[in-house]
Amino acid sequence: MNILRLLNRSDYIQVNNQFVVPDFLYASEDYADDDDVALQAQVDGQLLELTVGELEEADPLPDGGFWIDGVGYLRFLSRESLH
Numbered sequence: 001m002n003i004l005r006l007l008n009r010s011d012y013i014q015v016n017n018q019f020v021v022p023d024f025l026y027a028s029e030d031y032a033d034d035d036d037v038a039l040q041a042q043v044d045g046q047l048l049e050l051t052v053g054e055l056e057e058a059d060p061l062p063d064g065g066f067w068i069d070g071v072g073y074l075r076f077l078s079r080e081s082l083h
Contacts, residue, residue, distance in 0.1 A: 004029045010076035015043045027052050
């Protein structure tokens with residue numbers, strides 16, 4: 001599945017071993033530029049900001065998560081997936 005579609009369907013994100021509610025989470029699947037900010041969240045008091053290009057370069061993992069160099073493990077979760 002397209003990482004931008006997963007991003008737009010998620011309510012939470014897992015960054016390494018932390019679950020956070022993103023401050024901003026959106027990227028157009030059809031009209032996004034690589035340098036558009038797609039994700040902003042506070043993780044351990046630090047701002048995590050990822051662009052469309054960074055997300056699209058992420059390496060998919062077998063468990064549905066992604067590996068992003070410089071960030072680590074990232075997974076998108078919906079309310080339904082947590083129940």
